[in-house]
Amino acid sequence: MNPPSAVARDPAALPRLLLTLLALALLWPGLALSELNLAVLWQADNLATMGKFVGAFWPPAHDADFLDLLLTATLQTLAMATAGMALALLIAVPAALLASRALSLSALTRAGRPAPWAQALRWPVRGLLIVLRSVPEIVWALLFVRAVGLGPTAGVLAIAITYSGMLGKVYAEIFESVDQKPTRALLLAGSGRLAAFCYGTLPNAAGELLSYTVYRWECAIRASVVMGFVGAGGLGQQMDLSMRMFAGNEVASLLLTFLALVLLADALSRLLRGRLQ
Amino acid sequence: MTPRLTGVGLTGVGLTHANGQAALTDLTLAVAQGERVAIIGPSGAGKTSLLRLLATALQPGSGELRLFGQQPWALSARQRQQLRRRIGLIHQSPPLPPRQRVVTAVLAGRLGHWSLAKALLNLIYPQERQAASAALARLDLSDKLYEHCDQLSGGQQQRVGIARVLYQGAELILADEPVSAMDPVLAGHTLEILSQEAQQRGSTLIASLHAVDLALGHFPRVIGLRDGRVLFDKPSQTVTPADLEALYANAQLQTDVQTSVPASPVAPPVTLHIPRC
Numbered sequence: 236m237n238p239p240s241a242v243a244r245d246p247a248a249l250p251r252l253l254l255t256l257l258a259l260a261l262l263w264p265g266l267a268l269s270e271l272n273l274a275v276l277w278q279a280d281n282l283a284t285m286g287k288f289v290g291a292f293w294p295p296a297h298d299a300d301f302l303d304l305l306l307t308a309t310l311q312t313l314a315m316a317t318a319g320m321a322l323a324l325l326i327a328v329p330a331a332l333l334a335s336r337a338l339s340l341s342a343l344t345r346a347g348r349p350a351p352w353a354q355a356l357r358w359p360v361r362g363l364l365i366v367l368r369s370v371p372e373i374v375w376a377l378l379f380v381r382a383v384g385l386g387p388t389a390g391v392l393a394i395a396i397t398y399s400g401m402l403g404k405v406y407a408e409i410f411e412s413v414d415q416k417p418t419r420a421l422l423l424a425g426s427g428r429l430a431a432f433c434y435g436t437l438p439n440a441a442g443e444l445l446s447y448t449v450y451r452w453e454c455a456i457r458a459s460v461v462m463g464f465v466g467a468g469g470l471g472q473q474m475d476l477s478m479r480m481f482a483g484n485e486v487a488s489l490l491l492t493f494l495a496l497v498l499l500a501d502a503l504s505r506l507l508r509g510r511l512q
Numbered sequence: 513m514t515p516r517l518t519g520v521g522l523t524g525v526g527l528t529h530a531n532g533q534a535a536l537t538d539l540t541l542a543v544a545q546g547e548r549v550a551i552i553g554p555s556g557a558g559k560t561s562l563l564r565l566l567a568t569a570l571q572p573g574s575g576e577l578r579l580f581g582q583q584p585w586a587l588s589a590r591q592r593q594q595l596r597r598r599i600g601l602i603h604q605s606p607p608l609p610p611r612q613r614v615v616t617a618v619l620a621g622r623l624g625h626w627s628l629a630k631a632l633l634n635l636i637y638p639q640e641r642q643a644a645s646a647a648l649a650r651l652d653l654s655d656k657l658y659e660h661c662d663q664l665s666g667g668q669q670q671r672v673g674i675a676r677v678l679y680q681g682a683e684l685i686l687a688d689e690p691v692s693a694m695d696p697v698l699a700g701h702t703l704e705i706l707s708q709e710a711q712q713r714g715s716t717l718i719a720s721l722h723a724v725d726l727a728l729g730h731f732p733r734v735i736g737l738r739d740g741r742v743l744f745d746k747p748s749q750t751v752t753p754a755d756l757e758a759l760y761a762n763a764q765l766q767t768d769v770q771t772s773v774p775a776s777p778v779a780p781p782v783t784l785h786i787p788r789c
Contacts, residue, residue: 416607420601
């Protein structure tokens with residue numbers, strides 16, 4: 236047996252070191268450009284202002300009037316996120332089926348690569364999904380608040396548009412990432428594409444689809460909060476009002492509600508995934 | 513060679529893999545409807561390629577392929593899917609989604625014949641479970657109807673794959689090592705059932721097998737394939753040890769093959785086990 240010194244050096248060590256240095260070198264201009272200056276946080280008057288605001292968090296507001304308001308706002312936020320997701324799915328699922336290569340008939344005999352013309356037909360759908368998700372939901376919300384007025388409708392439409400782009404893209408990738416053999420075998424036995432998808436791809440993809448969808452629902456709840464700040468209703472609007480009035484105890488209650496909603500989404504995801512196993 | 517009206521016809525077919533390696537060279541064969549043929553040959557001889565070619569999973573690079581009197585690659589994509597309904601391919605390791613239930617995996621065999629609505633309905637609630645159970649009962653698996661596919665052993669999964677093709681009612685049954693994961697007794701029994709079912713339905717059965725004794729014992733006609741060419745194609749009674757020796761001749765394994773082939777030319781139980789890769 237060779238002594239340790241005789242063993243060749245790990246050939247991957249140098250590239251790894253260089254990549255780490257490169258990442259650090261790229262980080263520096265990023266920090267400089269974003270004008271990050273943590274020292275501002277520790278200046279005496281800033282600390283005092285923040286301290287006063289955070290100090291007002293306790294005890295969280297819990298009078299009956301505010302709780303009633305909180306409940307209405309929470310339900311409005313949940314409804315906004317859920318309705319937005321439902322509308323988004325209406326666009327995302329057909330678009331994902333069209334954009335994905337998983338259901339390509341021409342790919343069957345071409346080692347999984349569709350014919351060039353079939354690939355070209357997928358590009359407009361991919362393009363649509365890119366357009367839908369490239370504009371942030373807050374921009375859509377500002378636009379719709381002008382079009383349909385203040386209220387949750389603007390938020391629902393904004394979530395539906397942006398999220399259909401995100402869901403469609405990721406769904407298409409999930410369809411392609413699972414084992415393709417069951418679906419190909421069914422297509423080779425003369426099955427239609429949608430039927431082959433339901434019997435071949437869906438059983439393998441269901442868990443991942445479900446967990447991503449619930450995660451996106453959770454994101455939609457957060458997004459609907461942010462959109463509340465521009466007048467789209469729900470918890471966000473309430474948060475905006477409470478912040479403007481420096482009502483720290485109300486902000487604390489609202490933040491606790493967010494926490495509860497995220498926990499709820501997490502529990503729901505676990506429960507549904509558990510049912511699938 | 514005149515192409516027959518039904519059955520399978522290959523005329524001067526060549527197939528080259530994507531890596532430039534020739535899989536099949538100038539193959540000419542005719543198999544009448546209802547005939548039962550075994551394909552034997554050493555590993556890498558092109559048995560799987562030939563079956564995939566017949567299943568229209570691969571397109572021949574040259575020559576002509578006829579199935580049921582039609583040229584599948586001259587048809588439109590829609591007509592080709594209709595033709596594929598009549599072809600059932602039994603895979604060596606059946607492509608079954610691990611979380612799918614056996615009943616669904618078997619019912620998937622008839623997707624080519626069902627409307628999408630019927631396919632979706634049976635996915636939600638298996639209405640045709642009687643028929644699926646009957647197909648499984650032929651292979652002594654009816655007690656596994658509601659189990660998940662990943663709870664089955666390799667041999668049981670192979671039998672589910674066979675049950676699916678029986679339920680499909682394919683007129684051309686192609687089997688790629690259909691019993692490779694079963695013990696010798698079960699393998700013989702399963703091949704017997706497959707042969708019987710094919711005979712009763714008037715279906716053509718073409719199976720590739722590693723075990724020569726199974727090929728000679730269950731199939732009236734045997735084709736020896738070596739290096740992508742037909743070495744012999746004759747009734748199984750007339751296959752001689754010399755034929756098999758020539759088929760499996762290998763620089764390293766030569767001595768093994770000679771000692772394991774019996775000297776008598778008319779002995780049907782030729783037991784020649786080529787190690788599986």
